[in-house]
Each structure stands twice: as C-alpha cells, then as structure tokens.
Amino acid sequence: MTNVKIGVVGIPGKWSTETLCDAVEARTGFRHVIDMADVSLDLATGALWHGDTDLSTFDGLIIKKISQEYCPHTLDRLEMLRTAEARGVQIFSNPTAILRLIDRLSCTVSLRNAGIPMPDTIVTENRAAALEAVRRFGSAVFKPLFSTKARGMCVLEASSPEADLQREIASFSEENPVMYIQQKADLSGQDLGMVFLGGRYLGTYARVSQTDTWNTTIESGGKYAPFEPDKELIALAEKAQRPFGLDFTTVDVALTPDGPIVFEVSAFGGFKGALEGAGLEAATLYADYVLEKVTS
Known part of the structure; x- marks a missing residue:
C-alpha cells in the first residue's frame, strides 16, 4: 500500500523500534523513525517538526517508546504529540491514555479504583x-x-x-x-507479561529469574519463557487494561500464594518478551492493526 504515511516514535537503532518500522515499511513503503528529543512544536501554526518534516501531515503515528527512561519531561513529549492528534493524525496509543501510565501512582490509582488486586x-x-x-x-x-x-x-x-x-x-x-x-510480594521466581492488542488478548510470556535477585527483569538476568494462563487470569488482565484504552499493552501479573496480583499496565508493551516467550510477532500484528485503523 502506498501514499500512507505512518511514523514510529521511538529510539533509533533500538530493536523494538526498528522492528516495528520494518513492519510498517513492508506494508506502506514508508519509513520514518522519530526521536522526540529532535522534535519541535510551533504552537502558532500547530506544526510538529522533525527535521524538515511536519509530523502533523502524517496519517498515523505509533508511539513505541517516548524516551529512553521515564521522567516528568516524558509527559511534555506526550503533550506535544497531542497537537498532531488535534490536527487529525491518528496516534497509537492515544497520548492522553499513555499520560495516565507514565506516572506509577496514576496507574496504581486507576487500577485500585477498578478493583484490581495489587500489592499493599x-x-x-x-x-x-x-x-x-x-x-x-x-x-x-x-x-x-x-x-x-x-x-x-x-x-x-x-x-x-x-x-x-x-x-x-x-x-x-x-x-x-x-x-x-x-x-514485597512472593513471586516464586517469575512474573507474567500478558499481551493485548486493541483490548484483545493475544498471549502470555513469563519472566523467570535466573539469580537470587528480588526482581525478574531481563536487566537483572531474568529469561523469557512460555506460559499458559487460565481463563480467570486472562479475565483479570483484561479487566486491568480496559480502563486505559491502549492500542497495544502488556499487563504485568504475578502469581502469589495469596492469589494473582497486578503490578502495572505498560504504557507501550514489550515486543521481545512477546516474541521470545509467547511466539508472537507483535510488531507485525501491531502494524496490521494500525494500517487497518488508518485506512478504514
């Protein structure tokens, strides 16, 4: 498909960003990676410049990563993207929805208000x-x-x-x-990433600790592994992500001796865990989803 311009907001050179760009380019023939550190907003005209390209002229933008690390300035980048949305650019996921997840407390309050079990x-x-x-x-x-x-x-x-x-x-x-x-919860050495696209459940992967560290993150030596949840666990994760209205997300869940708990709903979701742990080509599925939305 030609003449469809979909940009990817992310970290140039990073695997997840480039993989998503590959999937978009394969479908549209267009490739544009956007590092928000290089974007300028002209509020007088509403233009959102990335180099000499006005992002508000695109058909769609996919936010894969808004910054390398979360900080209050991340919220400002999302606010800038809202101007493109106001000019008719479809953005995945919606910047306002992501804003509610960047701050850990905002995410927690929303989950608690929805009756989701969480650690005290x-x-x-x-x-x-x-x-x-x-x-x-x-x-x-x-x-x-x-x-x-x-x-x-x-x-x-x-x-x-x-x-x-x-x-x-x-x-x-x-x-x-x-x-x-x-x-601190008893994770029994693993926690789960439950993947959703457009609110629809796709699959689950586990992060399994390989050391005696207290967390299971890959940065701390954890490894991805397959996991098959039961219907009740899927229903819990679906309920957790529902209030945020994200296009793509991962719900972080742990199975404790006292029952399942939710740690957070991810603002962006993880591609590598989905691929290595659940065999899901998340970038391909996401690109197809976005293209259908943009062209319908």
Whole structure:
C-alpha cells in the first residue's frame, strides 16, 4: 500500500523500534523513525517538526517508546504529540491514555479504583510514615514514580537496624520526595507479561529469574519463557487494561500464594518478551492493526 504515511516514535537503532518500522515499511513503503528529543512544536501554526518534516501531515503515528527512561519531561513529549492528534493524525496509543501510565501512582490509582488486586502500597512524603510502612510490610520495595525495568528501586527489610533504615529512606527521599512503597510480594521466581492488542488478548510470556535477585527483569538476568494462563487470569488482565484504552499493552501479573496480583499496565508493551516467550510477532500484528485503523 502506498501514499500512507505512518511514523514510529521511538529510539533509533533500538530493536523494538526498528522492528516495528520494518513492519510498517513492508506494508506502506514508508519509513520514518522519530526521536522526540529532535522534535519541535510551533504552537502558532500547530506544526510538529522533525527535521524538515511536519509530523502533523502524517496519517498515523505509533508511539513505541517516548524516551529512553521515564521522567516528568516524558509527559511534555506526550503533550506535544497531542497537537498532531488535534490536527487529525491518528496516534497509537492515544497520548492522553499513555499520560495516565507514565506516572506509577496514576496507574496504581486507576487500577485500585477498578478493583484490581495489587500489592499493599503506601504513598507518602513523610519519612516517619515510610519507616512505619517498612515495619508493617516486613519487606518493602521503594519505587520511583517515573521508572521502568526496576530502575531506581530498592528493597528495605524491617529486620535491618533502625539507623540504617532511616539513612536509606532519607537517601531515597532526596531523589523521590513522594515515596511509593509496596509490600514485597512472593513471586516464586517469575512474573507474567500478558499481551493485548486493541483490548484483545493475544498471549502470555513469563519472566523467570535466573539469580537470587528480588526482581525478574531481563536487566537483572531474568529469561523469557512460555506460559499458559487460565481463563480467570486472562479475565483479570483484561479487566486491568480496559480502563486505559491502549492500542497495544502488556499487563504485568504475578502469581502469589495469596492469589494473582497486578503490578502495572505498560504504557507501550514489550515486543521481545512477546516474541521470545509467547511466539508472537507483535510488531507485525501491531502494524496490521494500525494500517487497518488508518485506512478504514
């Protein structure tokens, strides 16, 4: 199909970005990778410039990755993309929907309001309250509000000397004034990524720990593996992603001795886990989905 211009917002050279671009180019003959660090917004005209290309003239934009790491500035990039949307460009997923997921607290509040089971969580700026949370949980994970893949997270144990806990809480608080504190869950060495496209369930993969680290992320040595969930687990993940209205996402789920819990709904979803763990060509499926939406 020609004359259809679909750009991919992502990190040039990164596997997931380039794989999605390959799939789009194979279907349209058009390729354009957009690093938001190089984009300029002209509010007087509504133009969104990437080099000498006005992105607001495209038929569609797919947001594969908005920045290398999450931070408050990431929200500004999404706001810029809203101007292209206002001029008629279809954006996948909708920037407003993604905005609700970049901030960990926003995602958590939405999930809790939807009745989704999650780890017990305390959010506070008060260091004494944070110390009390550690005592209450026994083992607590301190998480930055803007982070992915367990970056910046730390585990504090109630059994540690109080002076050490106070020092570590103070150190975390210096970087993260609003402290997001979750009870450490028994993951039994794995957690799950449950993949959805347009709200439709596609498949599940597991992230399996290969070390004694507390998390299962690939960056910490975890490996992808197949997993077949039951209908109840699929229904839980479907319910978790529903309020956000994302075009493509992964729901992070853990199976604990007390039942399944949801950690988060991903703003962008993972292609590599879907491929290596579930055998899903997510980039191809996503490109087909977007092209159908743009041309219908």
